Amino acid sequence: MWYVLYLFHYSIVFLPLFLIIMSQKGVFILAKIERWFVKRLCIIWLPIIIYMVIFSVFTDHSINHTFYNDWYAHTIFIMATIFGVIFSRMSGIWLYLESKRYLSLIIGIVSYFCLLIFFFLPNEIIPIDKELIWGLICLIVKWSWVCVVIGFSRRYLNFTNKILRYCNSVVYPYFILHQTVMIVVGYYVFNLCMSGVLAFFIIVLSTFAICYIVCELFIKKSSVHMFFFGLR
Helix, strand or coil, X not given: CHHHHHHHHHHHHCHHHHHHHHXXXXXXXXXXXXXXXXXXXXXXXXXXXXXXXXXXXXXXXXXXXXXXXXXXXXXXXXXXXXXXXXXXXXXXXXXXXXXXXXXXXXXXXXXXXXXXXXXXXXXXXXXXXXXXXXHHHHHHHHHHHHHHHHHHHHHHCCCCCHHHHHHHHHHHHHHHHHHHHHHHHHHHHHCCCCCHHHHHHHHHHHHHHHHHHHHHHCHHHCHHHHXXXXXX
């Protein structure tokens, strides 16, 4: 559950930023930033540039999830947190990503194939730092597909209904529970030596079912449990 620990501390540290964003002055500043972001494809290439700067500053690029000695990871995750906080308040960003969804899709597909080619190339024929290029291509893949998901979702999934409202209300408890549940279920399923496809569907369906039962019969029955699992 390392990510919950990280997000909890980031939320505390950036509480002043949240308060500024909610203020009238913050809205004005975000509007100016938003206008700059939607120019010259900044929203697509700027995170990549920032990542390259971070990558060049650190000599150790390992991520160990220990929190107290994970500075490279903290820098990357904090960057993502800040982007997420400010973008959530910029409606123009979402519209822009919707308009550029096919461009993001092309970048995502091309970069992924470049990643595959780079992975299978022998090290001796690569004249440059493989770790640097691998990290750059990975980031392009990740960020472009984030833009793809947001863009196409904004275009085709911009509606709500009873099912979506329920899913939106319980997404955080499921997020907290799913990894532990999945590992426990997977441990017993793999010992049954069944086919990979069947094991996959059993693990997925069981994970959702157990998360649903725990959420409805345990978490929602106590205001204390709801508070710690992020429910109102």
